[in-house]
Amino acid sequence: MPDTTPAEDGTEAAQSGDAKRILVAEDSSAIQDLLQLILTQRGLSVDIVEDGKQALDAIRTQGYDIALLDFNMPEMTGLEVVAKYLEDPAKGPCPHFVAITGDVQGLLESQDNCEHFDRVMAKPLDINEVLSVIGELGRARPEAPGIRPVRPAAGGAPSRSxxxxxxxxxxxxxxxxxxxxxxxxxxxxxxxxxxxxxxxxxxxxxxxxxxxxxxxxxxxxxxxxxxxxxxxxxxxxxxxxxxxxxxxxxxxxxxxxxxxxxxxxxxxxxxxxxxxxxxxxxxxxxxxxxxxxxxxxxxxxxxxxxxxxxxxxxxxxxxxxxxxxxxxCGNCRSARMIVREECPSCRSAQIEETSYLHHFRCAYQGPEADFRTGDDLICPKCRVELRHFGRDYDRPGTMLVCQSCGHAAAEPAVGFVCADCGTRSEGEAVATRDVHLYRLTRDGIGYLEAGAAFLGMAQQVLRFTDLPLDLVVALNGEARRYNETGAAFTLLSIAYRNERPIAQDHGARQFAATRRLFTELLGQRLDGGAKVISGGAFDYALLPGTGPEAVSGRIGDLGKRIAAELRFDPGAEISVFGPEDLG
Ligand SMILES: [Zn+2]
Ligand SMILES: [Zn+2]
Ligand SMILES: [Zn+2]
Known part of the structure; x- marks a missing residue:
């Protein structure tokens, strides 16, 4: 049985002021992943866009409590986004704007910047600073909307299905x-x-x-x-x-x-x-x-x-x-585009198809309307009357005549009008988006049933969303230190090729024990105090103060020596990452 009635629930949810909606506009995928992870894990609703245009569109259409804008984005800078949004007379409620920049000093020198942004945060980002700024700005406007679909039931309890x-x-x-x-x-x-x-x-x-x-x-x-x-x-x-x-x-x-x-x-x-x-x-x-x-x-x-x-x-x-x-639409990304035939000269859509006449004697060709004078056909070029079809003239085809500017053309131009923002574009200039149906491949099914081990293991690319949260926090600290002092660090990710055979023959607990022993020994034998963190599919070891080039050469042998001491060889595959791999 549910422990509260529906009406009470809805009220509670609607009043909880901390479910903030946050927009992150940032073109670095590493920072996108990091912010997405950190913020959603704290129950915040996060949307990510990659450039200034998308950011402006999202703020206009979605409404956010806080917008984190990279100052130097493609298409439009963070400042331009804020300025454009503020000058729109039909704008909705204003989010708190936070600038993210590698050049805080330069940004603060401009008076405009200071007026438009509530806060400025320096790159590389400090996670704790991000969280405290968001917490602070979020509290500053308690009437801001929470997660939207959660609302009290109108008229109390619903009829029960x-x-x-x-x-x-x-x-x-x-x-x-x-x-x-x-x-x-x-x-x-x-x-x-x-x-x-x-x-x-x-x-x-x-x-x-x-x-x-x-x-x-x-x-x-x-x-x-x-x-x-x-x-x-x-x-x-x-x-x-x-x-x-x-x-x-x-x-x-x-x-x-x-x-x-x-x-x-x-x-x-x-x-x-x-x-x-x-x-x-x-x-x-x-x-x-x-x-x-x-x-x-x-x-x-x-x-x-x-x-x-x-x-x-x-x-x-x-x-x-x-x-x-x-x-x-190149302006608002809408796909609700009206396609139309237009006058190639003035882009009006008011074009009519008309047959055209060919006067044999003077070789003039033109729309039939230009020949028509009352009931007669008079050639507009040589002023001779056309009497007999086939002898004086014929109709070789049709053409298009613009009712706005009179321009005549054999073929219309193609143009688009965005039904959402009204922007007009010429046919060749409009971007296309292909829509696909997606289905699982055999590899996809194998991965779903057997986990990361199925994919042949070793992690080629580090994605923050794959990493345990405490590792992300530790890595972020190392990245800051690296940027400030040049002190290198190394991250090892460890995958286990033999998970399936060991688990099948000896049980999942046996494999878990083998894996734990392996990482323990690895942590002890790496000099300088490695921090070992176990994740889902992978385990990790972080070595502060040691660059990857000092580790890569000997890590393979070390892994093999440790495996040889264990009852079961977990088939460890160790990938080495350094500061430059973290984008
Ligand atoms: Zn549009
Ligand atoms: Zn003529
Ligand atoms: Zn025209």
Missing amino acids: PIEDVGYRFLRWPYDADRRRLTAGAEGYDAVLVYEADTPDDLAPLWQGRGLNLLPVIDLTGRLGAGADFDASGVGGDVAEHVTRLIDGFGDRRAALHRDVARSEDIGDKLLARIHVSGADLIPRLDGNRKGLVGYNLTLAPETVRAAAGKLVGRGLLAADFFERLHV
Whole structure:
């Protein structure tokens, strides 16, 4: 039984002033990953964009409590973004603006900068400073909105759906969607039962909670379309059998996920797992209610889906099938573009097709309207009357005549008008966006079932989202020291090739013990005090004060010597990273 009534829950959630919405505009993917990780782990809602134009558009359309803007972004600087936003008479409420810059001194020298930004933060970022600035600015405006979809039920308790009697544990959206439950995750729930929502995106907070994105979504509103796994709005009579099959199917496939993936906080892993557990491909649908014109069959914003799925295709875990090519507004990124035939001269769309006449005697060709004088046809060039079709003249074809400027042309030009912002563009100048259907590859399925070990291990690229939080904090400290004093450091990531064979033959506990022993010994034998941190798929060792070139040469042998002392060889593969690998 739920421990509070729906009405009380909603009130509590609406009043909690700390669920802030934050925009991060930053073109370095390492900093993007870092901020995404740090902020979402603290229950903040974070959107990431890569350049100034996207930032301005996001602030205008989404509304944020705090916007962190890299001062030197492509397309538009942080200052230009703020200035443009402030000069718009139709602007919404103003977020707190925070500038991120490598040149604090230079930025503060300009009077404009001081007026526009609430705070300036220096690169490389200090995580503790980021958190304290956000905490401080967040408190400064307690009336700012929290996580939007969480709201009190109108008129108190909802009518109770008979689906709740089927015998499963339901997270009732939005009544149970308070921050405490969302953070606690899927433990204790079998499905999400949606009583109120306008669009599938309203349920995006499910992706912040551990495993909630892997529950089936049952829609009682009829508004979620393919975003839900089952539309129960129009279903009368006995739905018990269908709901049971849906929930059990999800449960079975969820249980088959490897723990690396099931526990991962990485959005790519979450998306991959969702596709597997739902038993359906990631299918795009044209949706005129969306600025991007496309929705997918889950409760995550399509932009997020596209970015994450694109990376998974790059890693060979998803395959993409072409679905549609859209044209995208260069100003606001909307795909709701009106395509039209235009006058090549003045770009008016008011062009008419007309047949044109060819006067044999003088060889003049022109629109029929130019010849017509009352009931007669008079050649506008030589003023002779045209009497006989085939002898005096013929109609070789049609042409287009602009009703605005009179220009005549054989072919129209193609132009686009953005239905959202009104920007006009010529056909060749408009960017396109290809939309794909995504499906799991064999590697993708192997990874979901066998974890990182399936992918042949060694970590080639460091991504902050893959790293345990205390390691990220330690690394950030080392990076600052490196930038200030030049003191190098080395990070080792350790993967285990033999996890599967050891776990299969001797049990998962035996493997865990082997792994623990290995990292312990490694930490002891690396001189200068290595900090060993165990992660999900990988373990890590951080060596302050030692550069990677001093470690790379001997680390392979050291790993082998340690393995030889153990009862089982974990098959450790050690990758070496230095300050320059952290971007
Ligand atoms: Zn536009
Ligand atoms: Zn003529
Ligand atoms: Zn014209």
